[in-house]
Amino acid sequence: SQLLYVYNSMVADNQAPGPDECNLSKLLIKKAGKSQSGVLVITVLTSPYPKVGNKVQKFSCQWNCYYCPNEPGQPRSYLHDEPSVLRANRNDFDPVRQFTDRAATLAMNGH
Structure with a gap:
């Protein structure tokens, strides 16, 4: 991703030929198959202990x-x-932060 950024x-x-003139950008994309279909899946996990109002409940399968x-401390x-x-975990189970984090990573990898 750093090479692609540079x-x-x-x-x-x-300072370098564009993507129309060479295939370098295609070679630098990591796991290009992820976005070739036009759909990228971003997984967002819920907290193992979600809050409903002021109440924290233990979320688990029956x-x-x-x-x-x-x-x-992990989702079931x-x-x-x-x-x-x-x-x-890094984003404290915040769905917006999880999405933003993953989308930024995918963008840096060329998707």
């Missing part, structure tokens, strides 16, 4: 399947080291 900056300053992770069925869970 390349785009150089194109803007007329079932207790043995294969479903149930880590403390998600592991603490998954990218979307890391992003949700």
